Amino acid sequence: MNVLLIGPSGVGRTTFLCLALAALGDHRFPVRVTAARSETGRWVRYVTREIRERGTYPARGGPDVVLDLLLTADNAGRWRFRCQDFSGAVLREPGTAQAASFDRALASADGLLLFADATELLDARRTPRNINDIVAALLRAATYRAGRPTAAAVVVTKTDAVDLTRPQVTAQLLEPFRSLVASARRDPSIQLRTSFAAVGPQPVGFAGPLLWVLTLGLLSRARELSRALRVPAAAPPYHAARQAEWAELIALNELQPLLVERLVELADEHPLIRAVHTHATTIRSPL
Ligand SMILES: Nc1nc2c(ncn2[C@@H]2O[C@H](COP(=O)(O)OP(=O)(O)O)[C@@H](O)[C@H]2O)c(=O)[nH]1
Numbered sequence: 001m002n003v004l005l006i007g008p009s010g011v012g013r014t015t016f017l018c019l020a021l022a023a024l025g026d027h028r029f030p031v032r033v034t035a036a037r038s039e040t041g042r043w044v045r046y047v048t049r050e051i052r053e054r055g056t057y058p059a060r061g062g063p064d065v066v067l068d069l070l071l072t073a074d075n076a077g078r079w080r081f082r083c084q085d086f087s088g089a090v091l092r093e094p095g096t097a098q099a100a101s102f103d104r105a106l107a108s109a110d111g112l113l114l115f116a117d118a119t120e121l122l123d124a125r126r127t128p129r130n131i132n133d134i135v136a137a138l139l140r141a142a143t144y145r146a147g148r149p150t151a152a153a154v155v156v157t158k159t160d161a162v163d164l165t166r167p168q169v170t171a172q173l174l175e176p177f178r179s180l181v182a183s184a185r186r187d188p189s190i191q192l193r194t195s196f197a198a199v200g201p202q203p204v205g206f207a208g209p210l211l212w213v214l215t216l217g218l219l220s221r222a223r224e225l226s227r228a229l230r231v232p233a234a235a236p237p238y239h240a241a242r243q244a245e246w247a248e249l250i251a252l253n254e255l256q257p258l259l260v261e262r263l264v265e266l267a268d269e270h271p272l273i274r275a276v277h278t279h280a281t282t283i284r285s286p287l
């Protein structure tokens, strides 16, 4: 499964990934998301410590990253994922290898995380032009992805730097995404949620969006498996493969309540963040 991250350079994608992995790697919970390679895990822990203990963020404009991740559930199994991180600059550079790689990633992604900076969204002088380009690219992608299930989350970053309690602020922050929300409401293959992230002594809003796209991606996988397994019994050479598919489907069914429970806990972590989760769609069982 592939998850694509897109947002203007400096929006907070690297920060998001590190803080999301730090929260989801917590061993006290039965479902965890961790880096597949130990050096990536060390890098994530280093960046997280720098942010939380010293207030030092990753260098602005750092490299786009590709992370291989594992979702592990006690007694249910493990699933591999890849997170691919793109800055909005790819949209201004058509014809480059980077742009081609973005197009391929967008066509095949199971999950999308779209980032926008709260301070820029509220600054009338800095029209979020790049955000409009990204939204347009995602709306175009919905047509050529032709019904492929997509779990998408809009993450408004740096909300610690704005006053979310001021009237109309949340509406203003979400305004550039109205067409995306409307298109997701019309298209049952797209599940979209919007959420707000804030770094602080207790970072909030990081783990939820990542776990949400992973959860919906796994539900799609379960749906795909249950469809495939409805086909009449396979001939002997395929039998072993079928058994593996059954085993995965059973594991996915056991995983589902654990994922939902963790998502609910994460949604509860901050009353204001919970209050703005108004666009979250309900999770439907694939079976
Ligand atoms: N106030 C605040 N600043 C942030 C937050 N996340 C990132 N930043 C700032 O944004 C800069 C860019 O973040 P980074 O994660 O590297 O963005 P990327 O280019 O999208 O990967 C950092 O150096 C921080 O100064 C946040 O949640 N709150």
Ligand SMILES: [Mg+2]
Residues within 6 Å of the ligand: 013, 014, 015, 061, 062, 063, 064
């Ligand atoms: Mg970065």
